[in-house]
Amino acid sequence: MFKISRTWILLALVLVGSLLVAACDDDDGEGGDEPESTTSSATTDASGDVKTDVGVSDTEIKLGQHIVQSGNLASVYQPVAPTLLAYFKSVNAQGGVCDRQITLLVEDDQYSPAIALEKAKKLAEQDEVAAFIGNLGTPPNTGSAQYINEQEVPDLFIATGVNTFADVKTLPYTVLFNPDYISEGNILADYVNENFAGQSVAILSQNDDFGESGRQGFVDTFEGEVVAEETYESTATEINSQLANLKNANPDIVYVYATPAYTARLYAYMKTNDWNPQIVMSYVNSATTLAALVGGDAGPAEGFAQIAGAITNNYVLDAVADADDPAVQDHAKIMADNGGPPVGTLTIYSQAIAETVVQTLEIACENGDLTRAGILAAAESVEGFHPSVLLEGIDVTLGEDDHSAIQSLQPVEVQADGTLKPLTEAPVESTGGEE
């Protein structure tokens, strides 16, 4: 009566079946079980005198990045990760850094803080990267930065300009790459103080960290009269009522801390209403991007004609205006040879990050310390490093108390032929700032 019941046969079958299903999945599975080296103290490399702990083997340096790859913003920021991958590929082809190949693991954070945190956990705990590089965007970094710092993983050259991320007291492992927005506000206000003394200003800014920082930096330094201030939501579909209020205040200058899509709307409004104030705007509005948006169907040439005369800042070489620059041509060759994306403002910017990363790793290698702490220390000791694709005179300098990579900007005036005319002899360093 007591046979092996069919229940158990069936149960066993189900178990075997599910094991088979899972077996097909083995290759990514076991990585996270036992992080052998997370807690173990740094070991000295057999082949050289380089100390390593997590994410660095004799042949490989593993880096991680979370960045938006799908959804609305993916179309804008899509070139960033492929550029980094292509640049590292070219470095690896020449032998890599410290006789090790650079591997970059990219995860899609969908521009969401929650998913960014999840991906950061995956990269830090399961994939065990040595450092994060170039995590992009304010919301994703807000989600992941605190966790990454708790894990004591270097969080290098994040692509945002909100300077709360550069605060070494709260986030000692995070290093900002972009010029911060408050500094830029200071620089633009200084320029206006000097060259447009006595003129009135109206301010249009985006209602978030980005716009608020840029507005704050400007207002703190500006000495003249602000006659109107308007903000818009980053999700707004039209901003005509704000623009009408600005026009009614009749300012001489409009200071714009907006993203290109909204700056383009301002230009469209100015055109239909025959209104011609002096425009002063953030470096976020790269002339090429803005001209394409303003020109629309008429083409970028028409766009450049409209935005000519606007004052903005610049720090990277331009894909169009500086196309003949050897650095840009080198960049184009690296991209073409290594399967990178077509050259544009963002690929040039991304290569600046990649070059700084390689420089950091080389310093760490010279110091004989490729541990996580060693990589952070190396990043902090970068001094006067000039990524080839940045403007002449703009260098990366960091320090133990200085976690903001780029602090000087070149004020420029947009010309009708698409070039940018420098307004000062050399790039200007921020005078204000928090330190």
Add this chain to the structure above:
Amino acid sequence: MDIWLFLALTAGCSAALRLAPRIPDAYRVPGSVLVGLAFFVAAPILLDDFRLFQLSRAAIWVTVAMGLNMLTGYNGQISLGHGAFVLMGAYTSAILLDSESQLGFVDATPWPYWTTIIAGGVIAGAVGLLLGFPALRLSGPYLAIATLALVISIPSMIRKYDELTGGSQGLFIDQPEAPFGLAEHLNRDEWLYLVTLFVAVFMLVVAWSVLRGPLGRTFVAVRESETAATAMGINVARTKVTAFTISAVYAGVAGATLTLLLGVMTPESVDITTSINFLTAIVIGGLASILGSIIGGIVLVLLPSEGPELVARLPFVSEETVNRAPGAILGILVIAVVLLMPYGMAGAYHRLAAQRPRTVMRATRSIPAGARSRLREMRENIRWWLEDLPWNRAKAESTRENGP
């Protein structure tokens, strides 16, 4: 352990108890539920911290999906705006847990974290109650559009009142650690997982007892026909508002738990895509089904992050293509589910469970009798499944009624 192995084992063992022959019918459902639960409770031992974090997020989305399923599946009101209630719950919790360092004028000490989960539910429920009344006047797509407005406006309001909410910088909180000396055995990720699991299970049990009681029947009666429900003496307006409120409470509780899990709350934490995906989740999982909510919540978390990798294993699919479009996988899944399993994955499973014990028993008995009868059984099963497809069902029914 690998996450897919874990889920396959959980589903497999649970389903085995449900479907296997020789088990007294009274034990089938409780048995399969308990086995499933046992696996999830044991997860901290079986899985690493990163996977636990994913499962915690899944548990939170399961709670939201359950609430939305009560509203949409059982009561027939469509909401695309539950992300707004999640954010309200989340910010309630974040503000109550905030110490004075961040907010100038709220200089209270942080509340115990578990009370903020309740508070999150209460606040979201209160807003849900207020919104339930205007929602009465709208039905179907109009209600969906109105709720969509909610989820678009809430993040802007959060940015606007930044003294209270921290604006787009978000609010940071201290995440809870395991109490009573448990901290020696459980790290923070494990403890947070157990908290979210407890909340989800508790909310599911509450949903189960509500839905099988008089209130649940009233929900369904109103969904099927408001006229008939009125004729039976049901207060349709009150029922609809109740459903709206309850489902907002679920979203609020889930939101508060999300704050604990993430340790930071920003206006972008629940965006409009997520909000719409809650509806996608219950359609995939199964409308008007508790199991459907569970499946939907898990699918919603795992598919976007792990789906591309899984699909890229198929031949003819390049990883790059899939990585660019995780949304497409979800879309294809929705289409497949709607065509092949009109009542969602849970519906298909329930139908299987209702049919299977007999056929499975026959099939196993026939194993020694030789391959031929086993093949016949398999053929029968496949025919049964084919007949059940929507485009064949009408034909089969007419055949049954009129003869071949």
